[in-house]
Amino acid sequence: MKKTLLLISFISLIAFSSQAQDFRGPDKSSMDMAYYPDNFAHDRKGSDEALARVIYSRPKKNDREIFGKLESYGKVWRTGANENTEIKLYKDATVAGKKLKAGTYSLFTIPGESEWTIIFSSALDYWGAYSYKEDKDVLRVTVPSKKVADTIEYFSIVFAKSGANGATMSLGWDKTVVDVPFTF
Structure with missing residues (x-):
């Protein structure tokens, strides 16, 4: 009897483990990552070290009017899609003239027609901006936005070197680009 139960248990285990796993x-909106220096994870060279990393999801324009319509002016936005965007600073930085300690933050924005508020929040691991709490803000800066001629189909973030110790983090989608200056 024990051998029969053991055999049945073993066969059940094999049958269960051979079933396809349910995956989502x-x-x-695909997830992406931006580094400063740009493409750091792929292009490491000698003494290069990462100074910043952003993990975000990239919604598609899909013939929609984005800013002022899909993403309202004057309202907190998750800065992408799905989970809120996360930025990690590996060193202390100055962002648009204001100091920010090294660490990991959620990156929220408040789009406007001519300027955006960029928010670094200590509240991590949330879906969207639905649970956004202003009392978790670590830093807010305001930067100008600009219209561009070519449509940016997917929301995008990229870093570019700026000056001796600086970088610009550019956020772009539809026909809008916002440049956020960093100094390390």
Whole structure:
């Protein structure tokens, strides 16, 4: 009897483990990562070290009017799609003239027609901006936005070197680009 139960248990285990695992389908907005120096994870060279990393999801324009319509002016936005965007600073930095300690922050924004508020929050691991709490803000800066001629189909973030110790983090989607200056 013990041998029969053991055999049945073993066969059940094999049958269970051979079933396909249920996996979620892909998100509509793919996850991406931006480093400073740009492409750091792929292009490490000698003494290069990462200074910043942003993990974000990239919604698609899909013939929609984005800023002022899909993403309202004057309202907190998660700065991408899905989970809120996360920025990690590996060193202390100055952002648009204001100091920010090294660490990991959620990156929220408040889009405006001519300027945006960039928010670094200590509240991590949230979906969207639905649970956003202003009392978790670590730093807020305001930067100008600009219209560009070519449409940016997918929300994008990229860093570019600026000056001796600086970088610009550019956020772009639809026909809007916002440049956020950093000094390390």
